[in-house]
Amino acid sequence: MWQFFHKLGSPKWFFGISTRFMPWLLAGGIVLLMAGIIWGLAFAPKDYLQGNSYRIIFIHVPTAFIAQSIYIMMASAAIVTLVWRMKLADVFVKAVAPVGLALTFLALFTGAVWGKPTWGTWWIWDARLTSMLILLFLYGGVIALDRAINDEKSAARAVAVLVLVGVVNIPIIKYSVEWWNTLHQPATFKLTEKPSMPAEMWVPLLLSVLGLYLIFGWLACIRMQTEILSREQRTRWVREFVLKGRV
Amino acid sequence: MNAKAPPAVQLAGSSVGVLAAMKGVFARDMKVAFRQRQDLLNPLLFFIMVVTLFPLGVSPEVSFLREAGAGILWVAALLSVLLSLDHLFRHDFDDGTLEQLVLQPQPLFLLILAKTMAHWMLTGLPLVILTPVLGVMVHLDGNSIAVLCLTLLIGTPVLSLIGAIGAALTLGLRSAGVLLSLLIIPLYIPVLIFGTGTVAAAAEGATVGAYLALMGAFLMLAVTLAPFAAAAALKISLSNG
Amino acid sequence: MQRMHRPDFGALMSEPLLQAVNLQCERDQRILFRELSFSILPGTVTRVEGPNGSGKTTLLRILAGLNHGWSGELNWCGASVAGQREVFLRNMLYLGHRPGIKSLLTPMENLRALMAGRRPVSDVTLSQALQGTGLAGYENVPCRNLSAGQQRRVALARLLVADEPLWLLDEVFTAIDADGVKALEALLQQRAAEGGAVLVTTHHDLALPGMHRLVLGAGGVTDER
Numbered sequence: 001m002w003q004f005f006h007k008l009g010s011p012k013w014f015f016g017i018s019t020r021f022m023p024w025l026l027a028g029g030i031v032l033l034m035a036g037i038i039w040g041l042a043f044a045p046k047d048y049l050q051g052n053s054y055r056i057i058f059i060h061v062p063t064a065f066i067a068q069s070i071y072i073m074m075a076s077a078a079i080v081t082l083v084w085r086m087k088l089a090d091v092f093v094k095a096v097a098p099v100g101l102a103l104t105f106l107a108l109f110t111g112a113v114w115g116k117p118t119w120g121t122w123w124i125w126d127a128r129l130t131s132m133l134i135l136l137f138l139y140g141g142v143i144a145l146d147r148a149i150n151d152e153k154s155a156a157r158a159v160a161v162l163v164l165v166g167v168v169n170i171p172i173i174k175y176s177v178e179w180w181n182t183l184h185q186p187a188t189f190k191l192t193e194k195p196s197m198p199a200e201m202w203v204p205l206l207l208s209v210l211g212l213y214l215i216f217g218w219l220a221c222i223r224m225q226t227e228i229l230s231r232e233q234r235t236r237w238v239r240e241f242v243l244k245g246r247v
Numbered sequence: 248m249n250a251k252a253p254p255a256v257q258l259a260g261s262s263v264g265v266l267a268a269m270k271g272v273f274a275r276d277m278k279v280a281f282r283q284r285q286d287l288l289n290p291l292l293f294f295i296m297v298v299t300l301f302p303l304g305v306s307p308e309v310s311f312l313r314e315a316g317a318g319i320l321w322v323a324a325l326l327s328v329l330l331s332l333d334h335l336f337r338h339d340f341d342d343g344t345l346e347q348l349v350l351q352p353q354p355l356f357l358l359i360l361a362k363t364m365a366h367w368m369l370t371g372l373p374l375v376i377l378t379p380v381l382g383v384m385v386h387l388d389g390n391s392i393a394v395l396c397l398t399l400l401i402g403t404p405v406l407s408l409i410g411a412i413g414a415a416l417t418l419g420l421r422s423a424g425v426l427l428s429l430l431i432i433p434l435y436i437p438v439l440i441f442g443t444g445t446v447a448a449a450a451e452g453a454t455v456g457a458y459l460a461l462m463g464a465f466l467m468l469a470v471t472l473a474p475f476a477a478a479a480a481l482k483i484s485l486s487n488g
Numbered sequence: 489m490q491r492m493h494r495p496d497f498g499a500l501m502s503e504p505l506l507q508a509v510n511l512q513c514e515r516d517q518r519i520l521f522r523e524l525s526f527s528i529l530p531g532t533v534t535r536v537e538g539p540n541g542s543g544k545t546t547l548l549r550i551l552a553g554l555n556h557g558w559s560g561e562l563n564w565c566g567a568s569v570a571g572q573r574e575v576f577l578r579n580m581l582y583l584g585h586r587p588g589i590k591s592l593l594t595p596m597e598n599l600r601a602l603m604a605g606r607r608p609v610s611d612v613t614l615s616q617a618l619q620g621t622g623l624a625g626y627e628n629v630p631c632r633n634l635s636a637g638q639q640r641r642v643a644l645a646r647l648l649v650a651d652e653p654l655w656l657l658d659e660v661f662t663a664i665d666a667d668g669v670k671a672l673e674a675l676l677q678q679r680a681a682e683g684g685a686v687l688v689t690t691h692h693d694l695a696l697p698g699m700h701r702l703v704l705g706a707g708g709v710t711d712e713r
Contacts, residue, residue: 134433144430145426148417153557154484154486154557157479165409165412165434168472169437172465179440183444255502255683256500256501256683257500258653259578259652262605263607263608267608271601271605272604274601275593279593342586346586346588347582350580351577352574352606354574358605485554
């Protein structure tokens with residue numbers, strides 16, 4: 001068990017194993033996402049209230065969902081960084097934070113686009129959108145702090161502390177934003193809390209969530225590999241990899 | 248004494264108790280602050296000026312100010328605390344006092360708690376004391392002012408505590424001030440929401456006990472967790488220098 | 489400079505106080521030192537030597553527990569430092585480049601604050617310590633009105649009341665005048681005679697009888713006696 005754990009922390013081992021997985025992640029991700037989106041956009045039934053405009057959920061929900069789960073994953077990695085000082089965990093946090101930021105932005109953007117036909121305005125201070133906006137700030141802070149600290153190890157540990165502080169705050173933020181929302185606005189039309197979504201709608205949604213997860217996995221691997229190569233550039237295995245093209 | 252015996256040394260005895268050490272840290276910060284009183288006034292002046300901007304920039308109408316007043320005061324207080332946070336560790340870092348603090352033989356998080364308490368006494372508490380005056384200027388009624396003061400009294404220590412984490416993380420970095428704001432403002436949002444929400448609820452005639460209790464829970468959470476995070480962050484930042 | 493009488497409570501120790509095993513430190517993709525092993529015995533003064541950038545300050549900061557970017561083993565009295573951090577800190581005195589003196593406070597207040605976290609010391613003893621470092625008459629002048637050398641002396645006054653067996657002194661001779669340097673040299677010797685262990689880095693020509701040297705350098709590390 002411990003040996004496996006130790007191995008898991010070795011960048012070289014990760015590099016080798018991830019190279020084998022990545023094509024599958026990418027292929028599976030593209031297939032699932034395409035299936036989900038095509039099904040959702042072309043074949044799923046119209047919404048009885050919103051018509052066709054609701055179809056953006058097949059992009060909006062996966063991005064929002066994964067943007068949030070990336071932060072949780074980063075927090076788990078942050079614990080590993082602080083407790084076991086595992087290099088790979090540092091690399092993971094650094095590699096996926098910009099992906100999280102991008103997906104959060106996409107979720108906000110698609111939310112705004114969706115808001116135009118439904119609410120008649122690009123932006124509304126809705127609890128979910130506001131929470132996502134704050135999540136965007138949290139990702140921004142993590143990336144800014146990482147860039148500001150020159151020393152790699154210090155940066156990783158400082159970022160880990162910040163991510164953990166953030167993850168303790170996320171439920172508090174979510175709860176308080178929801179409370180704030182009910183305080184200032186009468187309950188608005190809730191979009192994603194449909195009482196019952198027919199299977200023709202949620203199955204493609206599930207497919208696209210899974211597909212995006214796999215694509216995120218691929219993206220995380222490739223970004224981690226790049227980061228590992230630049231960090232370990234002085235080691236022999238990286239030099240051999242560059243010369244021979246394989247580990 | 249045997250001349251051939253290897254040299255031996257007496258190990259140090261027990262150190263000063265934790266409370267005495269915390270008191271020492273607190274007392275020094277207070278003393279340093281009172282040697283430079285102008286620095287104490289700055290966040291207060293900033294607080295007043297930010298509040299002044301709203302009637303000038305938005306509207307001096309009584310109805311607007313009465314509705315937005317609590318929010319304006321809370322935001323202004325939050326920004327003043329933010330402004331003062333840069334000094335929390337900066338001077339100590341520059342003159343080496345912070346290294347000595349980290350090397351004190353007591354748990355660092357308790358010493359940081361003492362430092363943060365001093366910070367609150369020097370920034371948060373004066374803001375609370377000044378609030379009734381500004382509350383009158385934005386036409387809040389007596390009840391709202393009282394509730395506002397209570398929320399600030401519970402909320403500003405939370406701002407100092409969370410801020411200490413940010414100050415420790417950004418210590419010694421270029422453009423630390425802006426970075427500090429970027430990191431900390433999102434974390435301040437719940438306190439702000441509940442601070443202003445409580446006053447709004449009071450204005451509508453609701454009982455605010457439950458809201459205040461919730462803010463008290465925030466405070467307890469911050470007191471128990473933030474010093475640990477700040478201590479960890481401080482050690483990381485010092486290791487860098 | 490004359491050390492003050494101090495009451496003793498702790499146990500007697502004649503084994504190595506501090507033991508470093510296979511220390512390795514890497515900074516900015518460069519190895520500062522590796523496989524660095526040494527022991528610090530009671531009653532010794534050790535000078536850490538090496539050219540600029542060889543990691544003298546870093547080594548002292550690692551030993552003090554300020555720098556965490558290292559691997560290897562550090563033992564205090566035979567057991568890992570990590571497991572007894574507070575005991576170790578109580579027994580170690582570190583003076584860095586930045587002396588830890590608040591310019592707004594007086595020497596007396598500074599000294600009192602620095603001792604507040606360690607052990608109770610009477611004001612009489614503290615003012616004697618200040619007089620011992622040549623600051624008589626300056627006890628109650630804010631430190632910002634003192635010269636750089638005088639401010640260093642405030643920090644050095646701590647050494648006169650210190651009961652910590654291990655001293656880590658980084659560039660303590662900086663900004664000290666010739667008389668002060670002599671007095672400080674004598675103080676270090678006196679401390680070693682009492683059984684204390686001193687690790688010191690300096691660009692000043694320090695040559696005490698029986699002094700150990702720990703040489704850091706680009707070509708690896710040698711531990712000369």
